[in-house]
Amino acid sequence: MMRIALLGFGSVGRGIARAILAKGLDITVTGLADSRSGIIDAGGVDLAAALARKEQGGPCGNPGVSPMDVVEKAEYDILVEVTPTDVETAEPALGHIRGALRRGKHVVTSNKGPIALAYPELRALAEANGVLLKYEATVCGAIPLIHAMQEGIAGNTITRICGVFNGTCNYILTRMAAEGLTYEQALAEARDLGYAEADPTYDVEGIDAGIKLVILANTILHMETTLDDVERTGINLLSPEALQLAEDQDCTIRLIGEIIPEAGVLRVSPRIVPKVHPLVVEGTLNAVTVEADLAGDLTFVGKGAGSTETASAVIGDLLYIQSRHVQGS
Amino acid sequence: MMRIALLGFGSVGRGIARAILAKGLDITVTGLADSRSGIIDAGGVDLAAALARKEQGGPCGNPGVSPMDVVEKAEYDILVEVTPTDVETAEPALGHIRGALRRGKHVVTSNKGPIALAYPELRALAEANGVLLKYEATVCGAIPLIHAMQEGIAGNTITRICGVFNGTCNYILTRMAAEGLTYEQALAEARDLGYAEADPTYDVEGIDAGIKLVILANTILHMETTLDDVERTGINLLSPEALQLAEDQDCTIRLIGEIIPEAGVLRVSPRIVPKVHPLVVEGTLNAVTVEADLAGDLTFVGKGAGSTETASAVIGDLLYIQSRHVQGS
Numbered sequence: 099m100m101r102i103a104l105l106g107f108g109s110v111g112r113g114i115a116r117a118i119l120a121k122g123l124d125i126t127v128t129g130l131a132d133s134r135s136g137i138i139d140a141g142g143v144d145l146a147a148a149l150a151r152k153e154q155g156g157p158c159g160n161p162g163v164s165p166m167d168v169v170e171k172a173e174y175d176i177l178v179e180v181t182p183t184d185v186e187t188a189e190p191a192l193g194h195i196r197g198a199l200r201r202g203k204h205v206v207t208s209n210k211g212p213i214a215l216a217y218p219e220l221r222a223l224a225e226a227n228g229v230l231l232k233y234e235a236t237v238c239g240a241i242p243l244i245h246a247m248q249e250g251i252a253g254n255t256i257t258r259i260c261g262v263f264n265g266t267c268n269y270i271l272t273r274m275a276a277e278g279l280t281y282e283q284a285l286a287e288a289r290d291l292g293y294a295e296a297d298p299t300y301d302v303e304g305i306d307a308g309i310k311l312v313i314l315a316n317t318i319l320h321m322e323t324t325l326d327d328v329e330r331t332g333i334n335l336l337s338p339e340a341l342q343l344a345e346d347q348d349c350t351i352r353l354i355g356e357i358i359p360e361a362g363v364l365r366v367s368p369r370i371v372p373k374v375h376p377l378v379v380e381g382t383l384n385a386v387t388v389e390a391d392l393a394g395d396l397t398f399v400g401k402g403a404g405s406t407e408t409a410s411a412v413i414g415d416l417l418y419i420q421s422r423h424v425q426g427s
Numbered sequence: 428m429m430r431i432a433l434l435g436f437g438s439v440g441r442g443i444a445r446a447i448l449a450k451g452l453d454i455t456v457t458g459l460a461d462s463r464s465g466i467i468d469a470g471g472v473d474l475a476a477a478l479a480r481k482e483q484g485g486p487c488g489n490p491g492v493s494p495m496d497v498v499e500k501a502e503y504d505i506l507v508e509v510t511p512t513d514v515e516t517a518e519p520a521l522g523h524i525r526g527a528l529r530r531g532k533h534v535v536t537s538n539k540g541p542i543a544l545a546y547p548e549l550r551a552l553a554e555a556n557g558v559l560l561k562y563e564a565t566v567c568g569a570i571p572l573i574h575a576m577q578e579g580i581a582g583n584t585i586t587r588i589c590g591v592f593n594g595t596c597n598y599i600l601t602r603m604a605a606e607g608l609t610y611e612q613a614l615a616e617a618r619d620l621g622y623a624e625a626d627p628t629y630d631v632e633g634i635d636a637g638i639k640l641v642i643l644a645n646t647i648l649h650m651e652t653t654l655d656d657v658e659r660t661g662i663n664l665l666s667p668e669a670l671q672l673a674e675d676q677d678c679t680i681r682l683i684g685e686i687i688p689e690a691g692v693l694r695v696s697p698r699i700v701p702k703v704h705p706l707v708v709e710g711t712l713n714a715v716t717v718e719a720d721l722a723g724d725l726t727f728v729g730k731g732a733g734s735t736e737t738a739s740a741v742i743g744d745l746l747y748i749q750s751r752h753v754q755g756s
Contacts, residue, residue, distance in 0.1 A: 117721055123582065234579070240722035242579020249578060250563070250571020252750075253452065253742035374702070376728055392446055392739035393569035397728040399705055410721035413582035421581075422751070 100420050103129035103172045103203075105165045105194055106180035107148070107158040110208055110235075113405030114178065114412055115145045125416065129172030133181070136163030138172045165190065169197040176419055178412060179207040180235075185300075185309055185325065188215045199223040199231065204423065206415040208235035208408050214312045214325070221317075230419050233317070235411035237310045238263065238384045241400040242414060247318050247388060254390035256319060260356045261386030262377055263310045263366075265402040266294050266301040267333050267353040269382045271368075275341045275350050281334060293382055303332035304366035307355040311364045319359045331367040344370045350378055429749050432458035432501045432532075434494045434523055435509035436477070436487040439537050439564075442734030443507065443741055444474045454745065458501030462510070465492030467501045494519065498526040505748055507741060508536040509564075514629075514638055514654065517544040528552040528560065533752065535744040537564035537737050543641045543654070550646075559748050562646070564740035566639045567592060567713040570729040571743060576647050576717060583719035585648060588686045590715030591706055592639045592695075594731040595623050595630040596662050596682040598711045600697075604670045604679050610663060622711055632661035633695035636684040640693045648688045660696040673699045679707055 104111055104127050111132070118125050126142040135157030137143050148158045169177065177198035181191050188211030195205050195212050199220065207213065212220060213233045224231040234244045238261075247256065262268050266288055273284040285302070288294035300306050308328035315321040333353050344351050347370075354369045354377065371378055376397040379385040384402030389395050401407040433440055433456050440461070447454050455471040464486030466472050477487045498506065506527035510520050517540030524534050524541050528549065536542065541549060542562045553560040563573045567590075576585065591597050595617055602613040614631070617623035629635050637657035644650040662682050673680050676699075683698045683706065700707055705726040708714040713731030718724050730736040 117582075121582065121584075240580070240719075241725060242575050242722075245579035246571050246575060249747060250574035250743055251569070251739060252746040253446075253450065254739055255450075376705075376708070379705070390569075390739070392735050392742065393571075394730045394733075394736055396570060397726075399726040399728075401723045404723075406721050407723055410580060410583055410719070413721065414578065414580055417581040418578060 100125050100176065100416065101128045101174045102176045102178050102416065103127070103168050103174040104178045104180070105131050105168060106182070107132040107152055108182065109405040110180040110408045112149060112152065113409035114180065115149055117406065117409045117413060119145055123413070128174045129168035130158055131163060131165040131168045132158045133165070135159040135161045136165060136168050138163060138168055140173050165194055166197065169194050170201070174203060176204040176206055176416060178416070179205060179209050180412065181209060183210045185211055185214065185305065188212045192216055195220060195231070196223065199227055199229060202227045202229055204229045204231070204419045206232045206412055206419070208412055210236045210309050210313060213317065214309045217313070217316045218322070230423065232415035232418060233313070234415050235408045236313055238386060239400065239402040239404060240407035240410045241384060241386065241398045241402070242411070243386055243398055244318065245414065246396070246398065251390050251393050251396070254392045256388060256390050257360065258356070258358050258389040259314055259386065260354060260377070262352055262379060262384055263307040263355045263386070263402070264301055264304070264353060265382030265384060266298070267307070268379065268384070269293050270302070270333060271341070271351055271353065272380050274336070274338055275345060278338055278342070280338055281336055302334045304330045304353060307353060307366045308364070311355050311357050311366065315357050315359070315364055319357065321359060321362070323364055328364040328366055333368050336368055348373055352377060429454050429505065429745065430457045430503045431505045431507050431745065432456070432497050432503040433507045433509070434460050434497060435511070436461040436481055437511065438734040439509040439737045441478060441481065442738035443509065444478055446735065446738040446742060448474055452742070457503045458497035459487055460492060460494040460497045461487045462494070464488040464490045465494060465497050467492060467497055469502050494523055495526065498523050499530070503532060505533040505535055505745060507745070508534060508538050509741065510538060512539045514540055514543065514634065517541045521545055524549060524560070525552065528556055528558060531556045531558055533558045533560070533748045535561045535741055535748070537741055539565045539638050539642060542646065543638045546642070546645050547651070559752065561744035561747060562642070563744050564737045565642055567715060567727070568729065568731040568733060569736035569739045570713060570715065570727045570731070571740070572715055572727055573647065574743065575725070575727065580717070580719050580722050580725070583721045585717055585719050586689065587718040588643055588715065589706070590684055591681055591708060591713055592636040592684045592715070592731070593630055593633070593682060594711030594713060595627070596636070597708065597713070598622050599631070599662060600670070600680055600682065601709050603665070603667055604674060607667055607671070609667055610665055631663045633659045633682060636682060636695045637693070640684050640686050640695065644686050644688070644693055648686065650688060650691070652693055657693040657695055662697050665697055677702050681706060
């Protein structure tokens with residue numbers, strides 16, 4: 099039996115709760131909090147009841163219990179930090195993760211802020227406390243990309259990572275090419291379908307893709323980078339004519355993120371790519387090619403977002419920790 | 428430091444030896460054997476010298492030392508079994524693996540025979556002896572597919588696996604479509620390039636792909652299957668006209684292996700697939716789509732064969748075991 103504290107009960111947190119219930123996983127949630135309320139219950143929070151309360155617009159727990167209360171007072175093996183990302187300060191997630199690591203608790207997170215901004219510190223803190231910090235869900239949703247690089251092709255030197263890291267941009271580009279829509283029309287459609295936020299800056303200007311590059315560079319490629327190191331061009335200035343020109347050559351345009359460690363390059367930009375290229379995926383999919391010295395080119399394609407898909411990555415990390423560290427498992 | 432015994436010094440075994448030398452991995456080979464000779468040396472076999480002997484057509488070691496001598500007498504942490512596959516009897520690899528597991532040694536293998544024919548027995552033997560049996564290299568070369576399914580998306584239920592599992596067939600089909608070659612012409616070209624054996628039956632009749640399906644079914648999907656359970660049609664009867672017909676519909680033909688666990692289906696057959704389908708890869712590449720309940724569809728593309736690529740998978744497994752089990756690591 100694994101005991102987790104779950105911070106964040108929005109789309110991702112609820113996706114995790116639903117997966118635990120639906121699959122009957124041997125996981126007990128001993129602490130739960132959203133930004134407004136929390137519950138600490140060593141006997142196990144009633145997840146179905148919390149989901150029901152939240153879906154009726156209520157709080158998930160008691161207004162007197164904060165996320166930090168859960169971090170510091172609940173009894174758990176693993177903190178699951180899935181609150182919304184703040185790429186400027188990484189807070190409040192950074193404080194939650196530090197607090198759990200200092201208590202000697204493992205951490206699994208989908209929150210890009212702390213991993214992009216403070217990985218060296220957090221990793222050192224985890225090591226000093228003999229626990230693990232896992233973050234598969236921060237990059238490319240359901241694709242087990244970090245697992246693949248850290249374990250599957252361990253022993254390889256990675257010479258380049260290149261891919262489609264943002265599903266919102268990929269959806270917009272797919273629709274502009276397929277229907278001749280303008281950027282504004284395709285963005286409006288993406289908003290209607292819930293693929294784009296009211297303020298789409300974070301996605302369409304390549305910030306989200308850039309943050310993912312920073313995470314891969316700092317955690318896998320032993321680089322020390324920040325978002326400022328990413329050369330970044332978004333898709334917001336692309337015209338339907340540019341897509342048509344690409345189309346005329348059996349090509350299309352994709353927002354490609356690229357890391358070349360040896361050259362110190364991190365770059366996000368729209369690029370013309372042949373339609374048969376493995377990175378040309380449709381709709382909200384993500385696709386990443388990893389160039390490795392022994393394995394050669396490996397390409398991974400899958401869903402980069404979504405509550406169930408993110409839950410998949412979080413649960414993979416939980417089971418990874420359980421198989422190695424959790425007592426009595 | 429990790430001590431391995433290496434059985435098999437053909438293309439794969441030499442690829443592993445070269446990777447150990449080139450990357451300066453902290454691995455000592457305390458036993459080495461091919462079918463004709465062997466060496467046992469607790470201080471570490473001189474791999475460069477063994478490679479040089481072999482490349483001059485000589486034996487890798489002493490004619491008086493057999494592979495079984497190495498299994499039983501060498502001091503090692505992990506047996507690396509990369510002798511040629513026999514899909515009928517799995518021997519002599521099966522005996523080597525049993526011998527190592529009984530001695531309480533971990534095993535890493537690229538040999539499909541023992542995993543396809545005797546996985547339940549070998550796994551039980553490994554568990555009884557508190558050691559690991561890893562076999563990433565048996566399916567799709569450098570693609571860390573088994574890692575991804577066992578660890579990356581742990582917690583998911585896999586509902587279907589579908590893919591291009593044989594690079595030789597994929598090369599032949601790619602060339603038939605691109606150049607209008609007949610099957611015989613494309614096969615001759617594949618032979619010239621070393622992609623096809625003198626007797627191509629194993630590849631072109633779908634036996635190799637079928638064996639890989641059996642391995643995935645038995646080791647990942649908890650099925651109990653043999654090659655006889657695989658509905659199997661090869662590519663040897665395909666005409667250029669069939670490929671042209673597919674082409675006329677913006678499609679092509681690929682040899683697709685498929686497992687649907689719930690229906691008990693294992694199937695290898697040429698299928699018409701749209702050219703933009705993620706499984707339509709070129710040349711000798713492999714591509715596999717895994718359908719999982721939480722993660723959705725995940726597609727993996729990479730090199731399915733080659734000595735360096737297979738070494739990548741073997742070394743990934745070695746480091747996996749080392750990070751968990753080898754003393755002093």
